[in-house]
Amino acid sequence: MTAFFASRFNSQDCIIDLSKWQELADLIVDIFGADCGAIIEFTGHSFHTLVSSNNETSFLHQGSQWSSDSKSFCRTIVETGKELYVPNALKSEYWINAPAVKNGPVRSYCGVPVFYPDGSIYGTICAIDTKHTDYKHTLVKLLLHLSKLITADLKMAEAAELHKKMALTDSMTELLNRRGLGILGKQKRKDAKRYQDSIGILYLDIDNLKQVNDKFGHSTGDKCIQILASILKNEVRESDLIARTGGDEFIVLTLINKEPETELNALSLRIRHHYQEKTQYQSGLNISNISIGQHLEPYNSTTTLKDMFMNADTAMYKEKDKKKAINK
Helix, strand or coil: CCEECCCCCCCCCCCEEHHHHHHHHHHHHHHHCCCEEEEEEECCCEEEEEEECCCCCCCCCCCCEEECCCCCHHHHHHHHCCCEEECCHHHCCCHHHCHHHHCCCCCEEEEEEEECCCCCEEEEEEEEECCCCCCCHHHHHHHHHHHHHHHHHHHHHHHHHHHHHHHHECCCCCCECHHHHHHHHHHHHHHHHHHCCEEEEEEEEEECHHHHHHHHCHHHHHHHHHHHHHHHHHHCCCCCEEEECCCCEEEEEEEECCCHHHHHHHHHHHHHHHHHHHHCCCCCHHHCEEEEEEEEECCCCCCCHHHHHHHHHHHHHHHHHHHHHHHC
8 A cells, every 4th residue: 555644744643545646646647638647745845746647658756856946837836826727838938948848848737736624735736748738627627626635635634643642642731641652662762772872761750749739729730740841842852752641740761872871960950950940939839849760771771661661760759758858
């Protein structure tokens, strides 16, 4: 099965089956009598051929790309958001110098925009020919209908992406949940081996959160959680993982290439500093603090992720016990 991971969707589990889109491209050739039918994605800086018809005369190949800065039929559609039909490019003062015409075989182009469900532009679907054409307007309407079918596919993919995100993330903080951490953590283990990076784990717990909830209400306690989540998002690299695994517990999984112990200590200190900075002068929040357990593993470690987290959890509770002993 041919499949394409739609670039706007983040999850690799959100797959659009391109075999259906391939049938649309082949149908265009049959109905239009064109040399090439294609579906083109606009990436923001270039155009990318997702599918191209399988007929022998097709000259546009799947995967081919060109800059969005150059003069092209697709660029005009993206800029105007409207259909474009050029029956004879050689007789057009504007199109005769377009690269696809001047340096290529294109003599006729008929295309319409394809939209994301939110109305933003996804790309184009088109019929391209090496000879001039005389299409009836009903054929343009057909392309518009095919465009809507693609948008419907994108809408289903977007819904699947949202469902997947909801299954892997914590609704309050939008961080990963425990399930999401487990799934993405497996990929991080592979990345660590590939790049020979050490695996750093931080296990964080908000101290006195129960007291905050009891004395000042759960809204104040929720604010503690949200403050820590925000700090983690700012301090941890986007390529690393952050998860809220319990009511007041968080885990950070970070890959470190050089001086792992120093880097992990520095990250931990920054998180502590910023949490204290944001809570020390706010009533209710200022009785909270954070405890952090740290754990490091080499890239070739055979320790399971679960055990890594448990080791960091143990280190975190040792810190909590030290605090309790001091405060007695």
